[in-house]
Amino acid sequence: MNWLHPLSYLFAGAFLTNAIPHLTSGVMGRPFQTPWAKPRGPGQSSSIENVLWGFFNLVIGYLLICRVGDFDLRANQDVIPLGLGALLMGLGLAWRFGQFNGGRLS
Numbered sequence: 001m002n003w004l005h006p007l008s009y010l011f012a013g014a015f016l017t018n019a020i021p022h023l024t025s026g027v028m029g030r031p032f033q034t035p036w037a038k039p040r041g042p043g044q045s046s047s048i049e050n051v052l053w054g055f056f057n058l059v060i061g062y063l064l065i066c067r068v069g070d071f072d073l074r075a076n077q078d079v080i081p082l083g084l085g086a087l088l089m090g091l092g093l094a095w096r097f098g099q100f101n102g103g104r105l106s
Contacts, residue, residue, distance in 0.1 A: 005069035006081040012064035013085025015057045021093065022054030033097060042100050 025032035026047045034053050037043035045053070065071050071078050 002069065005071075006077065008064045008068040009071065009078055009081040010085035012061045013082040013087075014089035015064065016061035017086040017089040018093065019054045019057035019061065021097070022050040022057065024054075026051030026054055033100065 022032060022034070026049075029047045030050075031044035031046055032050050033041070033043065034045040034049055036049075037045045065082070069078075071082075073079065
């Protein structure tokens with residue numbers, strides 16, 4: 001197996017996880033932070049921008065899973081990097097956005 005395939009799946013997990021809060025906020029009609037919000041960090045973007053950003057993340061995640069290598073949902077060497085990327089991105093997002101939305105522990 002090419003070493004780029006697990007790396008691709010790791011990033012796919014991160015992109016797919018990042019899509020969740022943006023799509024959720026967007027379809028609920030709520031503003032949420034995006035990379036281009038002003039001020040960067042606490043600033044929020046519109047629900048439309050969040051739907052677009054979330055969809056972009058879904059597309060990138062799909063491309064990294066389905067167009068790189070031969071992803072097999074039953075193969076540990078494929079699923080573990082995907083899950084690890086999702087976990088790491090989830091923890092990073094919880095830490096980063098928790099400080100703006102009241103969910104961060106000290």
